Amino acid sequence: xxxxxxxxxxxxxxxxxxxxxxxxxxxxxxxxxxxxxxxxxxxxxxxxxxxxxxxxxxxxxxxxxxxxxxxxxxxxxxxxxxxxxxxxxxxxxxxxxxxxxxxxxxxxxxxxxxxxxxxxxxxxxxxxxxxxxxxxxxxxxxxxxxxxxxxxxxxxxxxxxxxxxxxxxxxxxxxxxxxxxxxxxxxxxxxxxxxxxxxxxxxxxxxxxxxxxxxxxxxxxxxxxxxxxxxxx
Amino acid sequence: xxxxxxxxxxxxxxxxxxxxxxxxxxxxxxxxxxxxxxxxxxxxxxxxxxxxxxxxxxxxxxxxxxxxxxxxxxxxxxxxxxxxxxxxxxxxxxxxxxxxxxxxxxxxxxxxxxxxxxxxxxxxxxxxxxxxxxxxxxxxxxxxxxxxxxxxxxxxxxxxxxxxxxxxxxxxxxxxxxxxxxxxxxxxxxxxxxxxxxxxxxxxxxxxxxxxxxxxxxxxxxxxxxxxxxxxxxxxxxxxxxxxxxxxxxxxxxxxxxxxxxxxxxxxxxxxxxxxxxxxxxxxxxxxxxxxxxxxxxxxxxxxxxxxxxxxxxxxxxxxxxxxxxxxxxxxxxxxxxxxxxxxxxxxxxxxxxxxxxxxxxxxxxxxxxxxxxxxxxxxxxxxxxxxxxxxxxxxxxxxxxxxxxxxxxxxxxxxxxxxxxxxxxxxxxxxxxxxxxxxxxxxxxxxxxxxxxxxxxxxx
Numbered sequence: 001x002x003x004x005x006x007x008x009x010x011x012x013x014x015x016x017x018x019x020x021x022x023x024x025x026x027x028x029x030x031x032x033x034x035x036x037x038x039x040x041x042x043x044x045x046x047x048x049x050x051x052x053x054x055x056x057x058x059x060x061x062x063x064x065x066x067x068x069x070x071x072x073x074x075x076x077x078x079x080x081x082x083x084x085x086x087x088x089x090x091x092x093x094x095x096x097x098x099x100x101x102x103x104x105x106x107x108x109x110x111x112x113x114x115x116x117x118x119x120x121x122x123x124x125x126x127x128x129x130x131x132x133x134x135x136x137x138x139x140x141x142x143x144x145x146x147x148x149x150x151x152x153x154x155x156x157x158x159x160x161x162x163x164x165x166x167x168x169x170x171x172x173x174x175x176x177x178x179x180x181x182x183x184x185x186x187x188x189x190x191x192x193x194x195x196x197x198x199x200x201x202x203x204x205x206x207x208x209x210x211x212x213x214x215x216x217x218x219x220x221x222x223x224x225x226x227x228x229x230x231x232x233x
Numbered sequence: 234x235x236x237x238x239x240x241x242x243x244x245x246x247x248x249x250x251x252x253x254x255x256x257x258x259x260x261x262x263x264x265x266x267x268x269x270x271x272x273x274x275x276x277x278x279x280x281x282x283x284x285x286x287x288x289x290x291x292x293x294x295x296x297x298x299x300x301x302x303x304x305x306x307x308x309x310x311x312x313x314x315x316x317x318x319x320x321x322x323x324x325x326x327x328x329x330x331x332x333x334x335x336x337x338x339x340x341x342x343x344x345x346x347x348x349x350x351x352x353x354x355x356x357x358x359x360x361x362x363x364x365x366x367x368x369x370x371x372x373x374x375x376x377x378x379x380x381x382x383x384x385x386x387x388x389x390x391x392x393x394x395x396x397x398x399x400x401x402x403x404x405x406x407x408x409x410x411x412x413x414x415x416x417x418x419x420x421x422x423x424x425x426x427x428x429x430x431x432x433x434x435x436x437x438x439x440x441x442x443x444x445x446x447x448x449x450x451x452x453x454x455x456x457x458x459x460x461x462x463x464x465x466x467x468x469x470x471x472x473x474x475x476x477x478x479x480x481x482x483x484x485x486x487x488x489x490x491x492x493x494x495x496x497x498x499x500x501x502x503x504x505x506x507x508x509x510x511x512x513x514x515x516x517x518x519x520x521x522x523x524x525x526x527x528x529x530x531x532x533x534x535x536x537x538x539x540x541x542x543x544x545x546x547x548x549x550x551x552x553x554x555x556x557x558x559x560x561x562x563x564x565x566x567x568x569x570x571x572x573x574x575x576x577x578x579x580x581x582x583x584x585x586x587x588x589x590x591x592x593x594x595x596x597x598x599x600x601x602x603x604x605x606x607x608x609x610x611x612x613x614x615x616x617x618x619x620x621x622x623x624x625x626x627x628x629x630x631x632x633x634x635x636x637x638x639x640x641x642x643x644x645x646x647x648x649x650x651x652x653x654x655x656x657x658x659x660x661x662x663x664x665x666x667x668x669x670x671x672x673x674x675x676x677x678x679x680x681x682x683x684x685x686x687x688x689x690x691x692x693x694x
Contacts, residue, residue, distance in 0.1 A: 195541070224579025
């Protein structure tokens with residue numbers, strides 16, 4: 001990107017939706033490039049190198065999942081997909097294919113803007129190799145490199161598994177990590193379907209890290225899909 | 234028998250007591266008639282005549298007869314024996330037929346009892362084939378001649394391959410739908426006329442059962458169709474009412490804004506815009522419910538069952554309702570050591586969200602909510618109590634019916650589908666959902682989910 005304005009490639013076949021998204025996003029200072037279908041999307045992606053992709057999963061020519069895979073061949077920039085309701089399985093597939101986030105239609109523009117902000121911030125950390133892996137979760141400071149987690153002066157001790165789980169979640173803050181992905185990364189491929197491990201260890205993590213474990217603000221459950229780590233900015 | 238009669242007569246009677254001796258021989262021949270075949274009886278009768286002549290008729294120990302009247306005696310003895318033999322044979326035949334009939338009747342009875350339990354076509358035909366095989370000791374199979382229901386057209390049930398000599402058609406609804414094929418048994422047993430009669434009866438009984446099952450299926454289909462038609466009618470009238478109102482607001486507001494073209498007061502403009510946004514959101518809620526209901530009832534649902542923590546699902550639903558919940562005091566009581574549940578996390582989370590949303594919508598702002606999670610017997614349960622006006626007495630369970638609205642005149646969001654979606658989801662999970670009023674005041678909703686017999690094991694790490 002030449003200018004400082006972040007650019008978004010908007011892949012959506014409904015013109016009315018493209019129009020209102022363009023108006024809303026441009027008001028936020030975001031440059032919007034539009035594509036009507038998968039072929040246009042791939043061409044525009046090569047030409048404009050956008051910072052962020054917003055994909056409608058139901059495209060006329062190409063199935064959304066293939067488009068995600070095609071984009072992931074050469075870009076690591078965030079992809080947000082727009083899905084229909086009650087399609088948890090499709091959301092999981094999209095996330096596993098490389099999407100960063102999803103929004104369920106109909107969505108509010110505030111929600112979309114919030115997701116775009118999270119994704120663009122994530123892009124900055126992606127691009128900055130010197131960024132120290134230190135972040136805050138509410139009043140809790142996490143230093144992944146030193147393996148040190150502090151609440152004020154008090155150190156919070158995590159078991160190796162808890163720490164590994166937190167590391168995987170922290171790799172992509174704000175992004176939904178699917179159950180299968182977390183299980184495979186922390187326990188191994190053979191554990192991909194053993195969701196009870198996650199329930200138990202996420203509960204332990206919340207007890208140690210959340211201010212109020214029964215109303216979690218840092219480790220968010222996406223029922224039927226996965227978990228999302230929210231860190232302070 | 235003749236030997237016994239001769240010896241007994243020899244020992245018991247005087248040589249000249251011929252009358253008693255003769256009676257003993259008649260008794261012997263009669264007994265022979267009852268137990269032996271007709272031909273053997275004739276031979277026995279001739280033999281007893283010979284023995285009587287040889288041993289007792291003077292001159293004894295010779296077949297010669299002095300008195301020609303004895304020839305008459307011999308003739309009578311022979312005729313009596315034959316008559317008795319005939320009567321006995323007739324009786325035996327009748328006993329045999331009665332036994333066979335009883336066997337057939339029992340066989341038909343057993344088969345009809347097997348049919349009574351099922352409406353499944355394959356099971357009916359399978360039971361027929363098995364019963365026929367059992368009765369005859371032959372390999373049997375069913376060949377479908379007319380495909381009236383989905384299934385393989387050729388369906389071997391017992392004794393798959395080989396030579397099947399006889400065919401018996403199974404007719405239902407005026408056409409033959411399958412045939413029962415019977416092959417010669419291992420001992421190459423011939424299928425006789427009686428067997429044939431039995432098999433025909435069995436096959437026609439199966440035909441009746443198939444016809445009954447087809448009629449039952451047709452009735453069920455018709456019932457469902459009528460039910461769907463009713464749902465569709467209600468849906469249409471609800472949609473036309475519930476969607477028209479917000480659409481009217483949106484269309485009217487948007488047109489006003491377009492036509493006013495900037496001459497409108499800022500706060501009026503804002504009111505119109507808020508109206509548009511609010512009504513669109515309401516429409517979106519209604520549409521989501523309609524879609525969910527349609528999807529849940531499509532029969533194509535595959536539950537994504539994983540291990541879930543009910544408390545976590547409640548917390549997730551609570552977080553997503555954080556904004557409307559911020560003015561409410563929510564007390565939460567979770568039993569210690571709640572087990573994990575095997576369920577579709579997204580769906581159960583939606584149920585909890587619907588119940589919380591329902592409580593929020595139907596109670597005055599500021600009233601508290603009480604949530605309880607626990608285990609009761611083989612079930613885990615979730616309960617939410619509100620302290621609002623409660624449910625109409627006596628109609629507590631009606632709230633789960635589709636399109637039920639407590640206050641139809643009120644302008645509300647869900648079109649009466651939210652709770653019936655919950656019920657459908659719980660049904661899919663083998664769980665239950667109920668509603669009632671509690672003391673002193675307010676409504677209480679609770680659902681329960683079956684616990685898995687075993688908790689998953691976790692290797693410590």
